Amino acid sequence: RKEVEQDPGPFNVPEGATVAFNCTYSNSASQSFFWYRQDCRKEPKLLMSVYSSGNEDGRFTAQLNRASQYISLLIRDSKLSDSATYLCVVNYGSQGGKLIFGQGTELSVKP
Amino acid sequence: NAGVTQTPKFQVLKTGQSMTLQCAQDMNHNSMYWYRQDPGMGLRLIYYSASEGTTDKGEVPNGYNVSRLNKREFSLRLESAAPSQTSVYFCASAWGASNQPQHFGDGTRLSIL
Numbered sequence: 192r193k194e195v196e197q198d199p200g201p202f203n204v205p206e207g208a209t210v211a212f213n214c215t216y217s218n219s220a221s222q223s224f225f226w227y228r229q230d231c232r233k234e235p236k237l238l239m240s241v242y243s244s245g246n247e248d249g250r251f252t253a254q255l256n257r258a259s260q261y262i263s264l265l266i267r268d269s270k271l272s273d274s275a276t277y278l279c280v281v282n283y284g285s286q287g288g289k290l291i292f293g294q295g296t297e298l299s300v301k302p
Numbered sequence: 303n304a305g306v307t308q309t310p311k312f313q314v315l316k317t318g319q320s321m322t323l324q325c326a327q328d329m330n331h332n333s334m335y336w337y338r339q340d341p342g343m344g345l346r347l348i349y350y351s352a353s354e355g356t357t358d359k360g361e362v363p364n365g366y367n368v369s370r371l372n373k374r375e376f377s378l379r380l381e382s383a384a385p386s387q388t389s390v391y392f393c394a395s396a397w398g399a400s401n402q403p404q405h406f407g408d409g410t411r412l413s414i415l
Binding site: 222223225227232233234235236237240278280282289290292293294295 | 335337342343344345347350360390392401402403404405406407408409
């Protein structure tokens with residue numbers, strides 16, 4: 192089992208749609224969780240951290256379920272500019288700042 | 303407002319050649335990381351440095367060496383390049399605590415012929 196698994200893509204959605212990405216992780220000792228965004232052939236950029244209580248940043252909502260070892264990202268009112276690959280990222284349990292990256296889910300928002 | 307700076311941005315090598323990828327950060331971060339990204343594989347950690355003076359292997363360290371020159375700089379060396387090392391290499395830095403995200407440079411695209 193991969194340490195971080197994400198929904199396979201690509202997701203093709205029309206502008207204005209709501210889209211949800213799911214991610215599961217295997218290390219129950221993981222404490223920190225993030226969603227990163229990566230545009231084609233560019234560096235990953237932090238989209239948002241994921242907190243236990245869930246958190247929202249504008250059109251983006253992240254949820255964490257520790258019992259199921261599951262993380263989600265919801266994007267509402269999709270924009271063309273949301274087209275990118277979304278990476279689920281989990282810290283390496285007890286090993287400090289090391290992060291494990293999922294393979295990513297590609298999103299394509301169409302007019 | 304540079305953040306993490308990587309050089310070079312592109313490089314083509316012949317099998318057996320050596321080269322060093324440079325990375326510098328100006329955010330006073332304690333930890334630095336080198337990743338490679340291949341199609342369908344996601345980002346994989348090569349080496350990391352939790353703090354100045356320390357380095358540790360990541361998931362795919364074979365064929366690479368690193369040097370944490372000072373707090374700002376972390377270099378990655380390929381001693382004898384192989385075609386399997388053709389990849390996009392990203393350097394990242396972070397404060398180092400487990401709840402802190404990493405900040406990435408814009409990558410080095412390396413081709414080994």
